[in-house]
Amino acid sequence: MTQQQTNLKSLLSDPSLLETRAFLGGEWVDAKDGATFDVTNPARGDVIAKVADLSRDEVAQAIDAAEAAMKGWAARTAKERAQIMRKWYDLMMENQDDLARILTAEMGKPFAEAKGEIAYGASFIEWFGEEAKRVYGETIPGHQPDKRLTVIRQPIGVVGSITPWNFPNAMIARKAGPALAVGCGFVARPAAETPLSALAMAVLGERAGLPKGILSVVTSSRSSEVGKEFCENHKVRKLTFTGSTEVGRILLRQAADQVMKCSMELGGNAPFIVFDDADLDAAVEGAMASKFRNNGQTCVCANRIYVQAGVYDAFAKKLAEAVDKLKVGDGLEDGVTTGPLINEGAVDKVQEHIKDVLDGGGTVVTGGERMDGLFFKPTVMTGVTDDMKVATEETFGPLAPLFKFETEEEAVEKANATIFGLASYFYARDIGRITRVQESLEYGIVGVNTGIISTEVAPFGGVKQSGLGREGSRHGIEDFLEMKYVCLSI
Numbered sequence: 001m002t003q004q005q006t007n008l009k010s011l012l013s014d015p016s017l018l019e020t021r022a023f024l025g026g027e028w029v030d031a032k033d034g035a036t037f038d039v040t041n042p043a044r045g046d047v048i049a050k051v052a053d054l055s056r057d058e059v060a061q062a063i064d065a066a067e068a069a070m071k072g073w074a075a076r077t078a079k080e081r082a083q084i085m086r087k088w089y090d091l092m093m094e095n096q097d098d099l100a101r102i103l104t105a106e107m108g109k110p111f112a113e114a115k116g117e118i119a120y121g122a123s124f125i126e127w128f129g130e131e132a133k134r135v136y137g138e139t140i141p142g143h144q145p146d147k148r149l150t151v152i153r154q155p156i157g158v159v160g161s162i163t164p165w166n167f168p169n170a171m172i173a174r175k176a177g178p179a180l181a182v183g184c185g186f187v188a189r190p191a192a193e194t195p196l197s198a199l200a201m202a203v204l205g206e207r208a209g210l211p212k213g214i215l216s217v218v219t220s221s222r223s224s225e226v227g228k229e230f231c232e233n234h235k236v237r238k239l240t241f242t243g244s245t246e247v248g249r250i251l252l253r254q255a256a257d258q259v260m261k262c263s264m265e266l267g268g269n270a271p272f273i274v275f276d277d278a279d280l281d282a283a284v285e286g287a288m289a290s291k292f293r294n295n296g297q298t299c300v301c302a303n304r305i306y307v308q309a310g311v312y313d314a315f316a317k318k319l320a321e322a323v324d325k326l327k328v329g330d331g332l333e334d335g336v337t338t339g340p341l342i343n344e345g346a347v348d349k350v351q352e353h354i355k356d357v358l359d360g361g362g363t364v365v366t367g368g369e370r371m372d373g374l375f376f377k378p379t380v381m382t383g384v385t386d387d388m389k390v391a392t393e394e395t396f397g398p399l400a401p402l403f404k405f406e407t408e409e410e411a412v413e414k415a416n417a418t419i420f421g422l423a424s425y426f427y428a429r430d431i432g433r434i435t436r437v438q439e440s441l442e443y444g445i446v447g448v449n450t451g452i453i454s455t456e457v458a459p460f461g462g463v464k465q466s467g468l469g470r471e472g473s474r475h476g477i478e479d480f481l482e483m484k485y486v487c488l489s490i
């Protein structure tokens, strides 16, 4: 065990939650060949854990175990599964602080935000345990006198899951919740940057009573190998992915060979529109929440901020004043509102977008510079135009670029001018404008006079190249069910 791992364990009320072995078929295992990969704390740059680095063959074993365990798990009543899901939820909430400390240590987000993510992730486990008890079938009036028609809905089968580093608890829970609740087997491959949160979830899932093999967490540094196993193994009936559109395309191409059902939660490029009839203080508050949550590292962060000409200067001034109050630092320190970026590539992307705006004649109102390590000053820029990179590329960092517009039609046209369609936001008070704009935006999610839209009770997902399917809400369970039509001749 590394010294840093010892240090992290010393922060936990229950040190056994810091697991570094993979959870394979109900057993805690090292990689067969003893291989491990390092997990680094992005705030300090030190290695906090060495985690089992599984091979593709070991992933195949997890899939076999999930298929074998499904027979008994799917045969239980929905209520029995729901009781175990509820116990899992209770354990996650009872251990919220420890789970949050592990999450902050491996991902960097401030402890308060990490606690919020644990509650958000746990809410999907709770929600879908309840929803599973309402997976109804139907009877259909026969098309012939001797025919009796019914429709039943059954678990789709073994699910392969690939998730990103930015929400290392909630993105898994948003998939494992519905999949396990309806009776599927579930094999999770978390991002190599952030496997510890997933392993801690598995510790608690085992304690909650999930049967051996129904859930595996296959930690591996070889993401493309794991993806190929999920896409090529005929025992896998469903692939669920959250991450960039670029990787989503790779997986969809691979999954096409066996016509595998896929759910895709992909990249975004959210517009945030401030009209001249908006409550400016509310708009600033919403922009802060949407733009700087998780240090700008969410797929639903405001990526382009459009401000109507009449309020542009006032909004820019107010926003910069709010940004200057952010406290950048180690997420485990009290009062820190903004942690580090996840890696050097993320810092490079922010710097690239800032330089591009400056080269195009834009201005830094506040921030604009890298700090020590992976820390970056939250930044507001004005004079941003549609020919700049930030207009079409997702920054995934703490940069708020302000674009000026004149008319409602212009704002909507510019907001829609992207291949993405995940989240969008606007602030206005005229009811006619609100109705027209919410109906005209080509996005799966529209926040009106709010910058935070995420909840387990609503359908989360994108249109265009931001994804396929919806997660959360009563709709999110459908992606883990198959419909069977039975025609009985009497």
Ligand SMILES: NC(=O)C1=CN([C@@H]2O[C@H](COP(=O)(O)OP(=O)(O)OC[C@H]3O[C@@H](n4cnc5c(N)ncnc54)[C@H](OP(=O)(O)O)[C@@H]3O)[C@@H](O)[C@H]2O)C=CC1
Pocket: 162, 163, 164, 165, 166, 189, 190, 191, 192, 193, 221, 223, 224, 225, 226, 227, 228, 242, 243, 244, 245, 247, 248, 250, 251, 265, 266, 267, 268, 298, 299, 394, 396, 422, 466, 467
């Ligand atoms: N719509 C949504 O809900 C979300 C979308 N995103 C989007 O993802 C991007 C940032 O997240 P990031 O994690 O860097 O995204 P990536 O798409 O690079 O990675 C996401 C996951 O996919 C894995 N992966 C990468 N390449 C492959 C492959 N060829 N086969 C199988 N798995 C692979 C990664 O593993 P590893 O890192 O270990 O290589 C990681 O676990 C942004 O574009 C953001 O918008 C992110 C979160 C949520």
Ligand SMILES: O=C(O)[C@H](O)CS(=O)(=O)O
Pocket: 166, 167, 170, 171, 242, 297, 298, 299, 300, 454, 460
């Ligand atoms: O990964 C993400 O960015 C999440 O989907 C955003 S949210 O659901 O936490 O808002």
